[in-house]
Amino acid sequence: MLLSFAVSHAGAQTARTATHLVPNGKGWGETTAGSTPGKGTIKKNAATNAIYYHGGPVMAGKVNLYFIWYGNFVNGPAKSDSAMTQDLLGELFGENGLGGTPYARINSTYNQKGQAVTGEYALAASAFDYYSHGHNLNDTTVAAVVENAIASRTLPRDANGVYFVLSSSDVGESSGFCTDYCGWHGHGAIDGVDIKMAFVGNPDRCPSACEEQVESPNGNSGADAMASIMAHETSEAVNDPDLNAWYDTNGAESGDKCAWKWGAVNGAIGERAYNVTVAGHDWLLPMNWENARGGGCDIALGGQFYGQ
Numbered sequence: 001m002l003l004s005f006a007v008s009h010a011g012a013q014t015a016r017t018a019t020h021l022v023p024n025g026k027g028w029g030e031t032t033a034g035s036t037p038g039k040g041t042i043k044k045n046a047a048t049n050a051i052y053y054h055g056g057p058v059m060a061g062k063v064n065l066y067f068i069w070y071g072n073f074v075n076g077p078a079k080s081d082s083a084m085t086q087d088l089l090g091e092l093f094g095e096n097g098l099g100g101t102p103y104a105r106i107n108s109t110y111n112q113k114g115q116a117v118t119g120e121y122a123l124a125a126s127a128f129d130y131y132s133h134g135h136n137l138n139d140t141t142v143a144a145v146v147e148n149a150i151a152s153r154t155l156p157r158d159a160n161g162v163y164f165v166l167s168s169s170d171v172g173e174s175s176g177f178c179t180d181y182c183g184w185h186g187h188g189a190i191d192g193v194d195i196k197m198a199f200v201g202n203p204d205r206c207p208s209a210c211e212e213q214v215e216s217p218n219g220n221s222g223a224d225a226m227a228s229i230m231a232h233e234t235s236e237a238v239n240d241p242d243l244n245a246w247y248d249t250n251g252a253e254s255g256d257k258c259a260w261k262w263g264a265v266n267g268a269i270g271e272r273a274y275n276v277t278v279a280g281h282d283w284l285l286p287m288n289w290e291n292a293r294g295g296g297c298d299i300a301l302g303g304q305f306y307g308q
């Protein structure tokens with residue numbers, strides 16, 4: 001049974017005026033009811049990489065990824081509502097994919113009292129859900145989709161896993177998909193186990209908001225944009241899974257600090273540009289914040305920092 005789920009909804013105006021914010025998993029910081037100073041307050045003159053540890057856990061070791069394809073990814077209304085998208089994302093996050101690469105190992109700069117993120121992750125299993133909660137989801141029903149997949153034993157209950165609900169282009173998410181965010185991550189207790197989850201909708205629902213390129217590296221702009229968003233959410237899920245580990249004073253997590261920043265690219269943005277080659281494909285992935293060398297956005301561990 002789902003006992004609790006963490007993606008909060010404080011008002012944006014409050015978040016903008018707060019002096020020290022916490023992440024909500026959707027790309028911006030906010031205040032939380034009943035929050036008090038303490039682990040969220042940074043010591044004066046502390047040596048930092050412009051991102052701070054707040055006492056929560058990280059995901060150490062190899063992390064298992066689980067995909068729940070929600071809606072119609074066979075012959076849906078958009079080109080990306082297809083088996084091609086399943087194949088592309090399965091290859092990117094598969095055993096010989098992004099996990100363990102210099103890109104993923106940027107996350108190894110995040111630790112928790114002797115436990116460090118490794119940057120090792122891979123797709124462990126997938127499931128399909130044909131609109132069990134209709135065409136309009138919300139945060140609670142996204143969590144219910146994950147809960148149902150676990151309760152039915154379609155997917156295992158895994159405390160060291162991240163469950164992605166990936167929706168087809170005819171599915172909305174009422175808490176702000178396409179208007180405030182393109183994806184989010186959070187966590188909830190299912191049968192007493194802390195389960196990490198994420199939602200990524202098909203960006204072909206709102207390409208002007210959630211796609212950097214219509215002409216994309218793999219000829220499938222929806223899948224390529226989902227890959228970018230999923231890379232962002234995976235990084236944050238492993239280094240800040242419960243939204244209480246690593247973030248800055250604005251509540252920005254590692255991916256948020258580098259969102260929509262690509263670094264050095266091959267080609268021109270908008271013309272199938274890419275910055276990473278993995279699993280036999282080219283990808284345009286967002287940089288991630290390296291928690292070392294003073295901190296900065298890069299595309300590979302130890303690489304050059306870029307501001308855009």
